Amino acid sequence: MAQKPSIPKGTRDFGAAEMARRNYIFDTIRSVFRLYGFRPIETPAMENLSTLMGKYGEEGDKLLFKILNSGDWTRGVDPAMVGAGEAAKLTPKVSEKGLRYDLTVPFARFVVQHRAELQMPFKRYQIQPVWRADRPQKGRYREFYQCDADVVGSDSLLNEIELLNLVDEVFARLGIRITIKINNRKVLAGIAEHIGAPDKLVDITTAIDKIDKIGMEAVCAELGERGLDCAAIEALRPILAIGGTLDERLCALETLLAANPTGTLGVKELREVTDGLKATGLRAELELDVSLARGLNYYTGTIIEVKARDVAIGSITGGGRYDNLTGVFGMPGLSGVGISFGADRIYDVLNALDLYPAEAQNSTRVIFLNLGAAEAAASLRAAMDLRAQGVAAEVYPDTAKMKKQMGYADALRIPYVAIIGEEELAESSVTLKNMATGEQSRIALDALAGALS
Amino acid sequence: MAQKPSIPKGTRDFGAAEMARRNYIFDTIRSVFRLYGFRPIETPAMENLSTLMGKYGEEGDKLLFKILNSGDWTRGVDPAMVGAGEAAKLTPKVSEKGLRYDLTVPFARFVVQHRAELQMPFKRYQIQPVWRADRPQKGRYREFYQCDADVVGSDSLLNEIELLNLVDEVFARLGIRITIKINNRKVLAGIAEHIGAPDKLVDITTAIDKIDKIGMEAVCAELGERGLDCAAIEALRPILAIGGTLDERLCALETLLAANPTGTLGVKELREVTDGLKATGLRAELELDVSLARGLNYYTGTIIEVKARDVAIGSITGGGRYDNLTGVFGMPGLSGVGISFGADRIYDVLNALDLYPAEAQNSTRVIFLNLGAAEAAASLRAAMDLRAQGVAAEVYPDTAKMKKQMGYADALRIPYVAIIGEEELAESSVTLKNMATGEQSRIALDALAGALS
Numbered sequence: 001m002a003q004k005p006s007i008p009k010g011t012r013d014f015g016a017a018e019m020a021r022r023n024y025i026f027d028t029i030r031s032v033f034r035l036y037g038f039r040p041i042e043t044p045a046m047e048n049l050s051t052l053m054g055k056y057g058e059e060g061d062k063l064l065f066k067i068l069n070s071g072d073w074t075r076g077v078d079p080a081m082v083g084a085g086e087a088a089k090l091t092p093k094v095s096e097k098g099l100r101y102d103l104t105v106p107f108a109r110f111v112v113q114h115r116a117e118l119q120m121p122f123k124r125y126q127i128q129p130v131w132r133a134d135r136p137q138k139g140r141y142r143e144f145y146q147c148d149a150d151v152v153g154s155d156s157l158l159n160e161i162e163l164l165n166l167v168d169e170v171f172a173r174l175g176i177r178i179t180i181k182i183n184n185r186k187v188l189a190g191i192a193e194h195i196g197a198p199d200k201l202v203d204i205t206t207a208i209d210k211i212d213k214i215g216m217e218a219v220c221a222e223l224g225e226r227g228l229d230c231a232a233i234e235a236l237r238p239i240l241a242i243g244g245t246l247d248e249r250l251c252a253l254e255t256l257l258a259a260n261p262t263g264t265l266g267v268k269e270l271r272e273v274t275d276g277l278k279a280t281g282l283r284a285e286l287e288l289d290v291s292l293a294r295g296l297n298y299y300t301g302t303i304i305e306v307k308a309r310d311v312a313i314g315s316i317t318g319g320g321r322y323d324n325l326t327g328v329f330g331m332p333g334l335s336g337v338g339i340s341f342g343a344d345r346i347y348d349v350l351n352a353l354d355l356y357p358a359e360a361q362n363s364t365r366v367i368f369l370n371l372g373a374a375e376a377a378a379s380l381r382a383a384m385d386l387r388a389q390g391v392a393a394e395v396y397p398d399t400a401k402m403k404k405q406m407g408y409a410d411a412l413r414i415p416y417v418a419i420i421g422e423e424e425l426a427e428s429s430v431t432l433k434n435m436a437t438g439e440q441s442r443i444a445l446d447a448l449a450g451a452l453s
Numbered sequence: 454m455a456q457k458p459s460i461p462k463g464t465r466d467f468g469a470a471e472m473a474r475r476n477y478i479f480d481t482i483r484s485v486f487r488l489y490g491f492r493p494i495e496t497p498a499m500e501n502l503s504t505l506m507g508k509y510g511e512e513g514d515k516l517l518f519k520i521l522n523s524g525d526w527t528r529g530v531d532p533a534m535v536g537a538g539e540a541a542k543l544t545p546k547v548s549e550k551g552l553r554y555d556l557t558v559p560f561a562r563f564v565v566q567h568r569a570e571l572q573m574p575f576k577r578y579q580i581q582p583v584w585r586a587d588r589p590q591k592g593r594y595r596e597f598y599q600c601d602a603d604v605v606g607s608d609s610l611l612n613e614i615e616l617l618n619l620v621d622e623v624f625a626r627l628g629i630r631i632t633i634k635i636n637n638r639k640v641l642a643g644i645a646e647h648i649g650a651p652d653k654l655v656d657i658t659t660a661i662d663k664i665d666k667i668g669m670e671a672v673c674a675e676l677g678e679r680g681l682d683c684a685a686i687e688a689l690r691p692i693l694a695i696g697g698t699l700d701e702r703l704c705a706l707e708t709l710l711a712a713n714p715t716g717t718l719g720v721k722e723l724r725e726v727t728d729g730l731k732a733t734g735l736r737a738e739l740e741l742d743v744s745l746a747r748g749l750n751y752y753t754g755t756i757i758e759v760k761a762r763d764v765a766i767g768s769i770t771g772g773g774r775y776d777n778l779t780g781v782f783g784m785p786g787l788s789g790v791g792i793s794f795g796a797d798r799i800y801d802v803l804n805a806l807d808l809y810p811a812e813a814q815n816s817t818r819v820i821f822l823n824l825g826a827a828e829a830a831a832s833l834r835a836a837m838d839l840r841a842q843g844v845a846a847e848v849y850p851d852t853a854k855m856k857k858q859m860g861y862a863d864a865l866r867i868p869y870v871a872i873i874g875e876e877e878l879a880e881s882s883v884t885l886k887n888m889a890t891g892e893q894s895r896i897a898l899d900a901l902a903g904a905l906s
Contacts, residue, residue: 004782004783005504005562005565005566005782005783006501006504006566007496007497007499007500007501007504007562007566008497008499008500008501008549008550011497011498011499012497013494013495013496013497013563013566013567014493014494014495014496015494015567015570016492016493016494016577019492019493019494019495020492020493023493034816034817034845035840035843035844035845035846036840036845036846036847037816037817037820037845037846037847039469039472039473039816039817039865040467040469040472040473040476041466041467041468041469041472042466042467042472043460043466043467044460044461044464044465044466044596045464045498045552045582045584045596046460046461046464046518046584046595046596047460047461048459048460048461051458051459051460062523062524063523065499065520065521065523066520066521067518067519067520067521067552068518068519068520068521068544068547068548070515070516070518070586071515071540072538072540073540073544074534074535074538074539074540074543075538075540077535079532079533079535079536080532081527082527082530082532082535083532085525085527085528086527087524087525087526087527087528090527091521091526094521094547095521096461097461099498099520109458109460110466112458113458113459113460113466114466114468117468119861119864119865121849121850121851121861123847124469129498131498131499133523142499143497143498143499151850154850154851155851156823156850156851156852158823158829158833158848158850158851159850161833162833162847162848162850165833165837169840276830276833279830279833279834280833280834280837281837329457329458330457330458363487363490363492364487364490364492367490370609370611376611377729377732380611380614380615380618380729380732380733381732381733384618384733384734387488387489387622390488391488392487392488392489392490393488393489393490394489394490394576394615395611395615396574397574397604397607397609397611397612397615398574398607398608398609398611399609408572408574411572412492412572
């Protein structure tokens with residue numbers, strides 16, 4: 001019996017229409033990456049599990065897709081442990097490789113492995129799929145693309161300025177109005193010290209990261225549960241409530257953290273970055289958000305998050321500065337800063353706003369109908385001529401009914417139909433139909449490329 | 454202790470220089486695919502094992518990379534079978550998904566699954582990596598890209614003509630001189646019938662596929678071992694020895710197979726395709742090769758193979774017509790024809806012939822040196838202006854020693870270095886150095902884009 005075909009849950013097929021839209025996004029991001037001097041790398045889909053394990057927390061380890069060893073994978077597996085269901089302990093016996101979970105850890109591994117050949121600062125971009133054995137749900141997939149750009153080997157804040165200009169350019173090209181939220185980990189650390197709870201930094205950032213979702217009171221309640229005393233929470237309130245323009249917020253923060261060196265340094269960095277952005281001219285709205293912490297605890301300086309202004313959806317781009325990306329692979333103290341574009345959410349935003357340019361939606365400019373052997377032969381030659389002039393053209397392969405051939409052109413939204421019939425063949429002409437207007441005219445064959453451009 | 458980073462054997466990292474070369478190949482193939490009206494699709498890296506198993510023979514099943522089930526994968530596994538080392542029987546218990554082995558089976562699955570939405574004929578291209586747990590060796594990898602184009606839902610030979618013109622165009626653009634070898638499965642079947650061994654078709658094609666490698670005598674010996682009698686082998690010899698021009702070969706074959714309807718149909722198809730190619734004008738050398746059978750036994754008509762004329766390497770592109778791609782998924786009788794470009798071998802050929810254009814090798818056109826905060830700020834703005842005019846530019850992020858900054862530009866082969874120092878800053882000028890010639894001149898800042906283009 002024939003199988004009913006399907007694909008694993010949480011994965012997707014992309015047809016031609018979706019691919020055109022996705023490629024429009026990737027091509028836009030890629031060309032801006034290049035304009036800013038970032039260079040592409042690619043790493044294998046599979047990494048050794050020793051590279052991946054322990055890098056994403058206990059939960060992350062579980063979400064790694066693991067590759068079953070080839071050949072007799074039962075060798076070295078204790079049957080008693082199988083009986084006892086000790087899957088976690090047995091996994092390293094039956095699997096040595098896993099699918100990459102993000103592009104950050106493979107990038108760190110790449111930098112360390114190829115350190116001898118790399119020029120520092122190293123500016124790389126990488127656009128590849130990643131895999132996570134997450135529970136699939138709306139907008140969350142088990143296979144999705146990440147688009148990352150990072151500079152490592154330079155602690156200059158100029159990199160932050162360049163990356164934010166790059167982000168600004170990508171979204172300007174896509175036509176998406178954005179707000180860039182910015183913060184600095186040193187400001188967060190300074191706040192924790194300032195309120196007398198320096199050891200609670202992780203608890204504080206985890207809690208205040210939720211302020212947009214659950215509100216100030218719920219965050220304060222959660223901070224209480226996490227062991228912050230009332231004095232600390234009260235000291236935190238005015239900081240979280242800072243409002244006003246970017247400059248007003250920076251001034252308020254500067255004053256509040258004046259006695260704290262870490263926080264003061266963080267404010268100074270924020271000022272340098274935002275001043276730089278003012279000088280280069282940012283189209284996006286820029287907002288200092290002291291509640292911005294982001295999940296990953298590995299940022300050490302600037303923290304960045306981008307939201308679409310006209311569509312209610314989570315962060316569509318994020319990033320920040322880190323100081324110890326490569327430490328776990330034996331190369332400590334390499335500072336870097338990076339951003340990651342969320343292609344799937346950007347796709348959703350463009351769909352919601354219907355922002356795809358018409359050119360991005362189809363590729364073939366003209367299709368020749370097939371009215372018989374001699375006519376098709378002439379059409380083939382005419383199509384070849386067009387292609388030589390850069391015009392994407394196809395020839396309907398079968399001598400099918402006119403209605404069917406026109407239906408094909410229509411369904412694929414091919415803008416022009418070219419017809420070489422008996423008469424056209426005799427006089428070296430072609431009848432060209434504009435599918436949008438219905439207009440139709442007979443022109444000389446050698447005028448066709450001109451008529452189509 | 455820090456881990457020494459490495460990647461799984463048979464996989465590769467691609468640095469910026471290799472990526473530039475690889476992208477040049479993929480971009481060339483992709484743009485020709487588009488010119489011919491092929492539309493992109495993408496399928497997930499993971500397919501259900503039920504989709505993949507049994508499609509590549511017993512050996513292929515072993516070479517599939519299988520994904521270990523998430524969670525407690527020991528559930529349902531009989532410990533006794535683990536003890537007995539019955540890995541093959543247990544694999545379906547611990548794994549439901551595998552990595553795609555080629556693009557053909559996922560494409561067939563895609564066509565059947567989305568048949569309701571697809572317009573026939575369906576012309577798709579697909580450029581994605583595939584994975585095989587093969588023993589890694591020189592030129593053979595466990596992860597590599599395939600670049601496929603197929604037309605399904607049309608049995609017109611016009612598709613063959615178009616695909617071969619497409620192949621011709623790709624290699625003309627890449628500058629690789631090629632020979633296209635062509636054959637037809639019906640000719641092979643006709644030969645088997647003609648020599649009185651119709652049931653030995655697979656043995657005959659498997660053996661004569663090796664004629665280039667082991668020679669006529671060894672092939673005849675092998676055919677004897679495979680059970681062909683002397684009369685059959687003697688009847689085969691004149692067919693395998695057919696030589697001369699394309700037309701001479703077609704005539705000889707036509708005469709020899711005149712009494713055999715299958716073979717005669719095959720010759721007629723070959724003639725139609727080669728006549729069509731003559732009419733459209735092929736730059737490649739076209740050779741009728743009756744020993745061409747290719748490994749896969751699923752071709753039913755035209756068989757195509759491309760060899761580089763100036764580099765001794767295996768086939769760099771191959772393909773053919775098939776009539777039952779989708780039958781196993783419940784959609785019988787769908788005819789199609791496709792080709793697959795071997796990107797890794799094309800990469801090797803281009804390297805051997807040193808055929809990469811200079812433009813393909815670097816992206817950044819100019820780098821601004823960093824001589825201090827005010828100078829860098831001016832450089833940032835100048836870089837932004839250049840990018841707005843489409844010129845890829847970067848700014849060295851740190852105020853490092855001149856020698857180090859120049860070394861960076863040199864190592865990355867950035868063709869121009871721009872210097873805004875104190876003097877240039879004062880007069881809104883820039884010193885531009887051509888890294889190839891060493892020439893250096895000071896020009897007005899607003900003349901920079903012009904000087905770089």
